[in-house]
Amino acid sequence: MVASASTVRKRGQLSETTDLRPEPSDDNGKSKSHTPPTKDTSVIKGSHLVTIVAITVLAMFVRFYRITKPDSVVFDEVHFGGFASKYIKSKFFMDVHPPLAKMMIAATGYFAGFNGDFTFEEIGMDYIEPQVPYVSMRLLSCVLGWLLVPMAYFTLRASRCSHLTASLGALLVTFENSYTTQFRYILLDSPLVFFTALTILSWVHFQNQLWNSFSCKWWFWLFASGVSLGLTGSVKWVGLFLYATIGLCTLKQLWDLLGDLSITPSRFLKEFMARVLCLIALPGVIYTSLFQVHLMVLKESGEGNGFMSPQFRSSLRGGEIPDSLQDIAYGAKVKIHHDVINGYLHSHPHYYPTGSRQQQVTLYSHRDHHNNWIITKAEDDNSTDTNLEWVKNGDVVRLLHAVTKKRLHSHDVKAPVTDSKIHFEVSGYEWGDSNDLWRVEIYDHDRSVPESADRLIAFHSKFRLIHNKMGCALYTHNVKLPKWGSEQLEVACMREAKIPKTLWVIDTVMDDRLPEDSPKINYRKPSFMEKFLELHKVMWRVNAGLSSYHPFGSRPADWPLLWRGISFWSKNDAQVYLMGNPIIWWSTSVVLAFFFASAGILVLRRQRGYKDSVNERITELLNNGGFFSIGWALHFLPFFLMARQLFLHHYLPALYFAILLLCVAFEQLTRSIPCKLRLLLVLLICITVVYVYFLFSPLAYGTSWTKQKCRASQWRPKWDFDCNRMTDETASSAASVSTTQIPTV
Incomplete structure (x- = not known):
């Protein structure tokens, strides 16, 4: 078959739109027609x-x-x-x-x-x-x-x-x-x-x-x-x-x-x-x-810990997390960590300046004793029964803050920061009522530990806490509270919330009633690639969040x-x-x-x-x-x-x-x-x-x-270098460094 003249390329003819077009080659792979330039300007005289x-x-x-x-x-x-x-x-x-x-x-x-x-x-x-x-x-x-x-x-x-x-x-x-x-x-x-x-x-x-x-x-x-x-x-x-x-x-x-x-x-x-x-x-x-190399050098626990997951932090020297009991019974003291956003369910003796004016509940990225909660039965939240009863999927529970003795509470009050009809305030409330009741829903579990699908087991059970009266889920997101909330993250009870932001994991269990030989568990040491991927997720999130005003x-x-x-x-x-x-x-x-x-x-x-x-x-x-x-x-x-x-x-x-x-x-x-x-x-x-x-x-x-x-030299009105600080003559007197400069990222 003979191709038409319009479809045949002529050897040595350059493209009309580029001078970098590869040309026909000989048996050695060298171009026959795309020859080197007649004058090599890269050679310096x-x-x-x-x-x-x-x-x-x-x-x-x-x-x-x-x-x-x-x-x-x-x-x-x-x-x-x-x-x-x-x-x-x-x-x-x-x-x-x-x-x-x-x-x-x-x-x-x-x-x-x-x-x-x-x-x-x-x-x-x-x-x-x-x-x-x-x-x-x-x-x-x-x-x-x-x-x-x-x-x-x-x-x-x-x-x-x-x-x-x-x-x-x-x-x-x-x-x-x-x-x-x-x-x-x-x-x-x-x-x-x-x-x-x-x-x-x-x-x-x-x-x-x-x-x-x-x-x-x-x-x-x-x-x-x-x-x-x-x-x-x-x-x-x-x-x-x-x-x-x-x-x-x-x-x-x-x-x-x-x-x-x-x-x-x-x-x-x-x-x-x-x-x-x-x-x-x-x-x-x-x-x-x-x-x-970066992660090999930065092997000590430091200021960046708060951005990372407990698993990541546990791989740093000084950031190790003690082994935790595995089994969770009513009356146990626990730390509840969010599955997606780094932080623990937290409360402290400070109060919301608006809304119910009850005790603040937040998400806090560091481990401390204000993250401790006691899981109690719905009908008796003061129980310290020595008879152990596991917390099971579908149970209705109360969460008592171990330090302030306030109960995790939600009600029909707008969330402290998020202005939405489906976000409700979560607070710490002293007097027990029906707004303190939460239903445990195990959403996912470790397949290697089958019982973690039926009852709460540290590290292995991912669960939601559903408010028993309003039907909303305990939820957090990357929204900071103002200074009155120490810029910790807002916790709310949200209807129609996306599942990942309502998932929680217990990573610390303290219970003196369990025998000393009870099984214990800890975070698996993350691989480099796991740390690499987590670090990039955090970098992306923090970078996207740099939206505040700068002068x-x-x-x-x-x-x-x-x-x-x-x-x-x-x-x-x-x-x-x-x-x-x-x-x-x-x-x-x-x-x-x-x-x-x-x-x-x-x-x-x-x-x-x-x-x-x-x-x-x-x-x-x-x-x-x-x-x-x-x-x-x-x-x-x-x-x-x-x-x-x-x-x-x-x-x-x-x-x-x-x-x-x-x-x-x-x-x-x-x-x-x-x-x-x-x-x-x-x-x-x-x-x-x-x-x-x-x-x-x-x-x-x-x-x-x-x-x-x-x-x-101020040719344009927005060239705002400060001429007022200059003197009429170049001689200068002692003065302090200006504080108007603000670092960026």
Whole structure:
């Protein structure tokens, strides 16, 4: 059968929409027609090497200048310096970010002599007197931020940009104020953007080797891309956006391979499996292994215990739970733990300020004696009968609080926080009545212990407590009580409640009437994978719950136009305020708008049948900048879906993509103009960027500033750095550290 001319691909013909299309291969697996570029721009000439070395040295001075100042805790050093202390002390803590960057900070501090005694509790705490090696710890961020400069250069060269354009990109990264500010403190953003940039560099080089599949260079850059991906995702979950970026590009590569009639099924399978191995399996192994190291180091019980289940806590040194009696009889004292949400049914001698004003009943994440309840029969809740009678499925019981002697009680009163007609208050009530009666319903049980389906057995029986009068179930959820409830979780009696949030387990039984040889039980030691999965569930829940107001919070729509910054630290007539270089931010925003508008114009022109040089120029721009534009979009647009606290620094990875795209656009748009004019244009851009950088540099370095210069620099009304604290002259007097700075997460 002869194929029609329209269905036959011509060898050597490139796709109209991409220059990365795999081409027909020879017997050795090398592409016959997708040959290496005629001019390899990634090869650096001697004179060019001198230039990039000079820019890198310049960047070193820009990044490292005044690294010793401020000599006190700045902004989120409260969190990440504190985590370093806990790593060194091996104290378990809970954080919403993966562990790599935090472990790097801790290791740097440890090798610099930090013993972990300094707590980093408040912004403004002095580093000098307690001899904290804060400079060494800051140097980690500083070095990684500095290395971003040559990486930007080499990435642009690998993207077939000229030496002049690549040098422009390196200078833009050097004189970006937000990078100078954010990349000089004990924070996670410098490692995040560094590993993001390393992934981009590796991936661009890999794409340049598509013509040479399975060669050493091809394998090296594919492997490097996978390693960098794993490291990026191990710093912050924002790294998942980079997975999506590389994933889309990989799907495009595989789609082109699948459509190439000269690619055999076995060759396609090899290409597919190589990418699965390096871009999925390898990053997954790196990510999981770093969490294993994290859990091996944090082996002591610590402040993070309250977030985790008793089973998890019992695996930590100092968090062990004593063996418990297994059998549960009327009159036994028990601790009742929620099956899904970490916490115990709890009461204390404090009263609701509204509603019934009876004693509070809450869910409390720590073990203490206020979690103890005595199970009694419905008709006689003072019974201490020595005749043991097991608590069975379907029994109606009362629960007597062991410390305050109040009974677990519910009635037709609105829950203290949740405003709903199906949520009722649960309280502690002294006088016994029918509102104290609860029916035990065993919902699930351990199949290896059959009797746990018929009667309550510690650890093995999952049960519900149904109010005997109103029919609602004892229920809890991740809603905190106000300060009058010590911010413990609300417990309510809910009708039509989802089953998981009404399930309870008894994990402690105290009963002196049972013989000494009675069977005892404890939590099974969790495996690493069980701890890994639980930790991620908690991280996800806590991260989603970071929705409270912050005075310097912002939304994604504010970021590209640099609507406002973040106050980090202030003292006397100096302050540190996260602020971008307006020229760079606004220029990248214009280029992004131009780029996506060009894509739309190309679609319309093709639909109308135009085939001219305009289409070719636009297509070339989209081909060369497509990867960076996708990276920017996937590192920016997902934030619109997030309800949690967001800040300007969340835009910094997307900004790096935007700077690279700006340079690619500059390369394409100025390619046809004379070299001298092009050089003059680059000099003009650099002079403007450097001038604006130094104009706002007091905010980056925390140097003294006059009130007049400060106010003259407030180009937008929401650039709310505090000019009122500045003096008319640069001389400053003694003053205390401002308390208006609030750490974030």
